[in-house]
Amino acid sequence: MKSAKLIQSTSTYKSVYKTTLNQSIVDTFLLQCQSLNEFNQILSQMIVTGFIKDTYAASRILTFSTAKSSFINLHYSRQIFDHIENPNGFIYNTMMRSYLQINHPKETLLLYKLMLKNMKTVYPDTYTYPLLIQASIGSVLEGKEVHDHVVKMGFDSDVYVRNTLINMYAVCGEMMDARKVFDESPVRDLVSWNSVLAGYVQMGSVEEAKMVYDQMPEKNVIASNSMIALFGRCGRMNEAYRLFVDMKEKDLVSWTAMISCYEQGGMYEDALVMFIEMNRRGISVDEVVVISVLSACARSLVLETGASIHGLVFKTGTSSYVNIHNALIHMYSTCADIADAEKLFNSSSHTDIISWNSMISGYSKCGSLKKAREVFDKMPVKDVVSWSALISGHSQAGMFDETIALFQEMMLRGQIKPDETILVSVISACTRLAALEQGTWVHAYIKKNGLEVNSVLGTTLIDMYMKLGCVESAEEVFYKMDEKGVSSWNSLILGLAMNGEVEKSLEMFSEMKRSGVVPNEITFVAVLGGCRHMGLVDEGHHHFDSMINTHKIEPNIKHYGCMVDLLGRAGLLKEAEELIASMPMAPDVATWGALLGACKKHGASEMGERVGLKLIELQPNHDGFHVLLSNIYASKGSWENVAEIRGTMIENRVVKTPGCSIIEANGIVHEFVAGDTGHPRIHEIEEMLDVITERVKMIGYSPDTNEVCFDIDDEEKETTLFRHSEKLAIAFGLMVMDPSTPIRIMKNLRICNDCHALAKLVSKAFDREIVVRDRHVFHHFRQGSCSCMEYW
DNA sequence: TGCCCCTAGC
Structure with missing residues (x-):
């Protein structure tokens, strides 16, 4: 009865076998079976003869069908499963595992419920729970529920079950629970250690990971490789390298991990040296290491090395891999060798979107925005990266009108949602164009769509609102940000000072220090700039000193410029000039310019004349200094000198920038x-x-x-x-x-x-x-x- | 029949 439907679909094959089936015939047949038709022949025969009722035979046919996903889909296997009269634990496990493999964990869990319903004839075993635990990854609650069942059913002493539990908690980021299972395990094998280590590595908890690694009774290659990568990610290159050197057996991944550590830490030369050493030792290379090292070439703009790696991968035949091909195009275009990038691009089948995107960003970087647009227009399918490359390319080339126009075009087409990079480009374009309405619209879009405002995006928004004079909106963005980086604080402090709210700006500086964010040199440019706006001489001195003594930041030319300006505006012209004389570096035009401005303000025409003439000598084609000096003369009525300056301006071909x-x-x-x-x-x-x-x-x-x-x-x-x-x-x-x-x-x-x-x-x-x-x-x-x- | 499996990217 139960088999009627299945027989229907397999009925055309019913007369193939005349003899009675046995396991050996089925096995022989399955060994040769390579298509659904052939499979159906044996299956229908098994149903007709009733051999399917044999539990072992049923399990063999189901195992086979689930293993051949190329021509038997899982839905069909499930039909077979449903027709098995007395499925045992093994058959359930096979079916559950298949669902897990095609990423349908819910079905796995449902089958377990079915299993519990039929508890009289079938029982979960030590193989069932690892499957269930894996199926509950992604929901800690479900995981805990399964864990409860494990304990209730008495399977919690099985090392496989425990290891899977450790892994499940680790993947979910629940290291306390993972650690509890690990610590309470009566038996720990290599997998237990590796699982708990992998959890800490994933969380970036370097100290905990190190402790676990040091306690491991025997260190295996995978654990060591993970540790190298972790040290690298945390910027602890020396420890990564020491571990790498001390490893008794290094494999290809160990070398790759070390190379990508260097690459990601910005130590491109070290990455390349290591790659060369790897080659010298005759260690074969794979896709991953080649991509990593090509990325190092691209980032450090070393075209020659990149080209020689191209030669190497060409010899090994790996250059035909799509990913390597794309990495090569990216390397050439980033290194501004657009001709070689084009050559490779044209030699490919153009099916891969990544190579198109590389060409767009390559042309953008070379300033050929027209070409970038051409490639973009020719692309059959565009993704968010394509738009991002084009939009940020225009923004970086200073083409702000076009940046916004492209963004509007993208939104109008409505197929692609902007990502953070695009939003950052567009918002900065709005800032530069003073297009507040447009910028506010973008912000409203972010809010409406519930997009995450991370540190970079938030800082860009703060910068925009501050530079367009909307202090409250900037503050609102700041307070709503979850992770505030040092640049977010800098934008806030700078913006407040710029908008005349110096007191608040300095308060925020104290707040920043209180909250444990370490100020950098840009912070002090903002703080000293704030003091300058308000003429807070004493406070300025105080922060300048604390920068040097407390925060151990060497003042740069901008800090000196601020201080000179601060002193000069306050009328302390002599002190300002002395500070210039004490600078460890040569004062730049801006520093002298600040002093000249101060001279003009305080009517110090003698010093003003001296400084003004020096500046004109330093930068004969700068319009502002001529005008300032001319104004100094004009304010005391020395029209002859004014005329003289105008003469020099004509001589030096200085054109006054029109307001x-x-x-x-x-x-x-x-x-x-x-x-x-x-x-x-x-x-x-x-x-x-x-x-x-x-x-x-x-x-x-x-x-x-x-x-x-x-x-x-x-x-x-x-x-x-x-x-x-x-x-x-x-x-x-x-x-x-x-x-x-x-x-x-x-x-x-x-x-x-x-x-x-x-x-x-x-x-x-x-x-x-x-x-x-x-x-x-x-x-x-x-x-x-x-x-x-x-x-x- | 099973658990952990490290390295890369526009």
């Missing part, structure tokens, strides 16, 4: 250049400027004409001043933007005294918040005052 401000209004970015008359709404803007002037003059504005360095009369000076790009942008913002939205402006140069004074008064007279980011710092203008407290 340029951008403002994003209603999703569109508008650009204004000083003296601009090109904007389509320029007449309205000019009318608005008149309105502004009238209103602010009533509350005490008078143009600060000292800023204009040319010898022209005061009325004309005033007109020139009113063509400054930020004023045009402010007027435009007042015209078109909703009063509830702050007017955000990005300027390429520093904001001038006059524009600063005007912006303060506008914020009061028009009751509007204005945010101007200049080259150095943010100015949040609210109700007549500015967050920079007049330090900029």
Whole structure:
């Protein structure tokens, strides 16, 4: 009865055997069986003759069918299983193992339930529980349940069962439980030791792993290889190497582990030397080691070695492996040998997406974005890496508009979800373009889709919000981050200081130290920069000293630059000049430039002249220094000297960088250049400027004409001043933007005294918040005052 | 009939 359905599918074969079946005939037949047809012949015969009722025969046919997954699918095997009248433990185990092998652990567990239901005729044995334990990997709860059954049924003394339990807990990251099973084991074999060791290795718990390894009664190659890899991952190269040298029997994997340790630790030369030594000793190479060593070549940009490895793998015939082929293309394109990359790429069948992606990133790295796009367009199937290579390629080439356009194209097509690399590229492009709306959209997308904001992505978001003047949003990102790296803190500290919240910035610096994150040299650039904004001379000195003495960080030229600027702005010009003289390295243009700025601010025209002339000598084509020096002369009315500077500027072909401000209004970015008359709404803007002037003059504005360095009369000076790009942008913002939205402006140069004074008064007279980011710092203008407290 | 099995990547 039970066999009716199965016979149907096998009925065409019923007359093959006339003789009665026995095990020896079945065995002979199975030995030759190579297709489903042949299999069905014997199976139908077994059913018809009733030989299938023989438990041993049934187990043989089921074992055979589960082993031949190439022509018998598991569903069919299950049908056979269901037709076996008195399946024993062995038959259950075989079926359960098959489900496990095709990754259907749930079916394995269901079969166990069936087994328990039929407990009168069949019992789980020591072979059943390892299978069940493996089937419950992925759910600790299920694993514990199975563990309970093991104890209840009395199988917990079996070494196989215990070892599988150790492995299960270790894989699930439950090392306490793994360790408990291990410690309580009456018998421990090599597998027990290796399993518990593998758990610690996977967790990266190097001390625990080391302890287990040292206690092992006999050290096997696999355990030693794992330890080498673990030491490497933790950056403990010396220990990895010592272990490697001390190993009595090294195999190919030991060499590979050591080489990839070096490769991943950035010690590319050591990796290559080790590979050469391996070859010299005549140890054969495999795919894994070749890929590792090619990666070392790519990362260290040593094309020649890479090419000689190419020669070697060509000889051994491994170059035809797809993975090696791809690694070669990657190596050539990364080393900017795009011609050889192309040659290999064109010689392949183009079926592998990885080689296409390598070509895209190769062209991107060489700056051939057009070619990268061509390859991209020709690709039959694109994955997230293809988009990532193209998008980050454009971002790295400074093509920010294109970066965002590509991202929009990708989102529009809707097939690929962006990964973290893409998001980081797009967010930094938004930062550079001051495209806050677009950036905020990306952030909203991340939140909406519940994407993980890891340290890098979070830091990029903080950086964006801070550089676009949205302090609260930046802080929100920071507090929601799970893992805060030193760069996350740096972005926060730097951003707060940049936005005029220096006190908070310094508080965060203390908080950072309290939370155990070790500050690095960038942290101190941020901290000293904060002190500089507020003119906190004593505090600046204190942090500068603690950097050297407490944190053992050698000050670099940027730290000195900050200190010079801090002292100079505070009017301590002599002290600043002395600090420059005490620097262990040659002061750079920025350092002298800071001093020159300070001279201008404090009207120290004698020192200013000296420093200015020195700077012009150091960098004759820099526009800013000429302008600064010229301003120093202009402010004391030395028009002859001003004219002289203008002469040198013409002689040195210095072109004054025009001031340029951008403002994003209603999703569109508008650009204004000083003296601009090109904007389509320029007449309205000019009318608005008149309105502004009238209103602010009533509350005490008078143009600060000292800023204009040319010898022209005061009325004309005033007109020139009113063509400054930020004023045009402010007027435009007042015209078109909703009063509830702050007017955000990005300027390429520093904001001038006059524009600063005007912006303060506008914020009061028009009751509007204005945010101007200049080259150095943010100015949040609210109700007549500015967050920079007049330090900029 | 079984448990552990290390090394690589756009």
